[in-house]
């Protein structure tokens with residue numbers, strides 16, 4: 600779990616607030632509806648930013664700190680937006696024994712984020728997961744929908760280089776060249 604709080608840009612925060620306000624019209628403000636409200640916010644925004652928590656707090660009259668506690672307690676809730684690419688590092692028993700933490704450290708260092716966070720450009724989000732069911736390939740990372748076998752730091756470098764090349768290929772060519 601990360602301690603870093605995602606900061607939406609002012610424009611994004613305003614748009615998120617509007618979206619959450621519209622969603623909340625479908626709920627009664629009763630406390631028992633808090634989890635469904637938060638689930639609806641996450642389904643709409645992909646995560647639950649601070650501004651959404653404040654909107655829910657205002658609507659339900661539940662203190663914002665309690666809403667923050669609920670969001671941080673349940674794994675189903677994300678406090679960071681999903682990235683364009685998702686990286687899941689397996690830390691199940693087999694992967695743990697065969698270098699899962701080394702792979703996680705490599706991803707964290709290269710992406711300059713911790714597990715549970717999203718890069719500021721929203722290209723990558725990073726999470727640790729339990730066994731993904733292919734222990735003979737340990738240590739495993741799952742990148743988007745692809746299982747990466749024996750994922751060591753060199754493999755991490757290669758994957759990120761591939762993403763960088765793909766991003767460069769998408770950039771429009773310099774017209775002045």
Ligand code: FES
Nearest residue numbers: 689691694730734
């Ligand atoms: S422990 Fe990682 S795939 Fe099973």
